Amino acid sequence: MKKVTIQDIAKELNISFSTVARALNDHPAISEATKKLVREAAQKLNYRQNKLASSLRSGHSYTIGIMVPSLGVSFFSSVVHGIEKIMNENGYSILLYQSNESYESEKKGIETFLNSRVAGIIASVAKETTQYEHFFEIQKRNIPLLFFDRVAEGLQVPAVTIDDYKGGFLATEHLIRQGYKRIVHITAGQTIGIFKERLRGYVDALQLYGLPVDKSLILYGDFSLDFGRQCVQELYQKKVAFDAVFALEDFTAMGVLQQLLDYKVRVPEEVGVIGFANESFGALVTPGLSSIDQQTVPMGEAAAELFLKMLRSEDLYNNLPKHIVLDPHLIVRGSTERLASS
Amino acid sequence: MKKVTIQDIAKELNISFSTVARALNDHPAISEATKKLVREAAQKLNYRQNKLASSLRSGHSYTIGIMVPSLGVSFFSSVVHGIEKIMNENGYSILLYQSNESYESEKKGIETFLNSRVAGIIASVAKETTQYEHFFEIQKRNIPLLFFDRVAEGLQVPAVTIDDYKGGFLATEHLIRQGYKRIVHITAGQTIGIFKERLRGYVDALQLYGLPVDKSLILYGDFSLDFGRQCVQELYQKKVAFDAVFALEDFTAMGVLQQLLDYKVRVPEEVGVIGFANESFGALVTPGLSSIDQQTVPMGEAAAELFLKMLRSEDLYNNLPKHIVLDPHLIVRGSTERLASS
């Protein structure tokens, strides 16, 4: 199939190709008659506009880059699902890139976005990333940049997150109200801001309720099912007394839960367990895993809406970056429910 | 920040811009000395190649379009995860589009892909779609097209799917070998081909092992957790005797499992339950839910690998379309394991 261009349509109709271009773009100065003719000819010849050419010439690509750690994580695929939907409805295409938590990969992806002349970039930062020049360069080029969930600290960039502090607070408060007193918190290395915030919420809740903050109950490390199991094993080895665990995210919490059950510890009677993220499995396991819901769909929508505003705003620089903070929701299930009401 | 082009680099070094272009593309005819100079100048000026221009000129976009029903479904996001990874490693960018199961939306997305001059398209067809001209047009333009999981019937297009017949057979055979005799199969209305195949596998396994095919044990309807519960309720109401359930997918199986446990039926001792899809929660629930793994990661990888071959092949037309059928894997967990070995 020969490539059809506006020149071919022009030849067909014996008019100039710029008239064709204008007709196809519904330019007001073109008569309805010619527009109709052009559209029919385009249809007949099976013409498709070349976005590469029009973007190159006009400087508008109507494409945005989305960078996430991994689509294999339901939280991210769910947010991308929401973003794609709204951006599409507004005429934008999505270039997708997964960092797989790697800094190098993230850098490469941002570079590809820049080379592709995207109209803007929405990103959630990789676990490994501690330097942010690649994000800074986006700003230098005056390209709209928006973070969701995982934010690069120190950069003045609009973002949509949930209130992780509040989430940490809610989870801990719930455990306290259920009568748990020695509450372990599993958290990751402190490079990722959201985990720091959850920790801060944990500490503040303890203090507000007059419980001591015991450093031996705060476990730093990683997050994964295995790490959760490992933490419980260590606590038992070191004979640390505890009666509840608040894990930074659900898979880790699930590991904790499994290891406790393996040790024949009764959950929630002896030990309570709560996670973070409200992954779908939490409702299906036994006992149900209490968690903090991260509002993935509202987050995707809020991110897309805010981003559209950024794309439309003339002076990105002068508009101070907005930070939308969504409220996390406490989800109580069997793993922490040992009192009739919380 | 002013846009930097190869012209700027050329001016900086007092050489022609075509030499710069060649140097940046590592053209063999350029001396190492100039290459080095050019690369340094590019770095210094913060040059970024304009992919729009190079793609327009060269006719190669190194971008592929991926069309899926929804990233909100873990099966699809998981496959996209795999495809993106491999295509990225091979230097391709991903344009992503969700049909949200709508025919119109799918058509629009394919059009966008065509306008963006993608090098190829990987798609899984929307539930609503029954006409396939938009896919046919991709082929007319000699652009590589590949389906995964959901195939447009009647088109000669390479595809990657799993063997759903075999999956149904494996699940049923496993139950039989575990000594279950009256095996219920829950299936959906027979419009979707994959469910028909699973049913066929179920029937054939029964017959091969000399068990009767009892119509009262085949339940037609829908798929969801609630539907699974409903099925069990009905079976009890109608006093249908059964000792195992093979559900068309995991959420339905989970509903069955929950309802059985609510009825104080012992699983797997009294009744065995197996699902299909191997959703992540299956390993986390108690008892673990046996299932048929759909090989999402291999499917993504196989799709990407086959697609790369298509992209490289000179004569798409003459190479007969391949159909890769992946083997489903039986995953045995607590919900069906009542004998020491299967």
Added chain:
DNA sequence: TTGAAAGCGCTAACAC
């Protein structure tokens, strides 16, 4: 080993 020049398909300023 490098330079000159054409042109990918389109948009948009400037004519008339």
Added chain:
DNA sequence: GTGTTAGCGCTTTCAA
């Protein structure tokens, strides 16, 4: 209303 013209930033002959 429509045509003419000049590029957008690159790749790729053809020459030297």
